[in-house]
Amino acid sequence: MLDANMALETNAQFIARRELAVPRGVASAAPIYAKYAENAELWDVEGNRYIDFVGGIGVLNTGHRHPKVIAAAKAQEDHYTHTSFQVVPYGPYIELAEKLNSLAPGDMPKKTLLVTTGAEAVENAVKIARAATGRPGVIAFTGGYHGRTLLTLGMTGKISPYKKDVGPFPSDIFRAPFPSPRDGITVEDAITGLENLFLTDAQPERVAAIIIEPVLGEGGYT
């Protein structure tokens, strides 16, 4: 029986309490609950030890609890945690933007806007492209993954699991085939697909952007 007061010691107890408290929509892939993690290893609440091949879906580039990351977070928390940069700005935002600008490829001048999620970054990129060009259209590719908000889902090129049952999606998003040896789509096929799109669905002078994300966490589907 599910009981909200059940002890929280074993993985099974966590799973049962979670069933009462957290909606099914947040699917969890692993049937274990994390207690501790260090570098590339993770221990569950029962003390079982695992090698973590996932790393928060490819976002823990320095592993779990890197001492420099922990020290920096603790030092920051001794000063302030959140002021909202739009209201009271702070120096580390600028320093991080400068660092990312120096790492991003290309010789052109660069600027960085920091947001909370990948989906928010993608949505802002589309909004900026639309505002800058005065055009609505966006071309995305088959097999691309762009996030789980409605606009990014509209651009995501695969139905299951994320797009299933939650449409309709925003308009003016067009899809072109992405070259994929696995699916037998050559570069020439992809270019022909793009040219066909301009003949059949997407009016070229009303297209603001073509979106390709070269750095993949979810991995894209292709």
Ligand SMILES: Cc1ncc(COP(=O)(O)O)c(C=O)c1O
């Ligand atoms: C290529 C790509 N775009 C967008 C996203 C969405 O990021 P978030 O889950 O932070 O919204 C992801 C997440 O895995 C991703 O891999």
